[in-house]
Amino acid sequence: MITVTKQELIKLGFGPSQSADIIRQAKHLMLNKGYSYYSSKRLGRVPVKAVEEILGFSLVSYGDKSHA
Template sequence: MITITKEELIQLGFGTSQSQTIIRLAKNYMVQEGFDYYKSRRLGRVPVHAVEHILGITLEISKEVAVHGECV
């Protein structure tokens, strides 16, 4: 599973506040899907598919962005 952080969203061109909001919404989405692990306030890494669900688009992740989980 590929994951993404706020800092990586900023590298993709999202603003700081916007990135924080996206991560928060993605964590809420994961909790609704039954993954209580994402209730942690200190957790700042979410699956890319959750972010894509929130945004309604597929993220184009380039090699410059250090996304964790798989080699891009």
């Protein structure tokens, strides 16, 4: 599973607050899908697919599947 952190989102051009909000929303989305693992406040890594679902566009290019 490809994952992303707040710092990686910042490197992609999102602001610090916006990155934190995206991670928070992705964790909430994963909790709603039944993944209780994402209830931890200290967890800062979420699946790229969850972030893409929130943003509405792809973060991973087709040529680079290693990570975002």
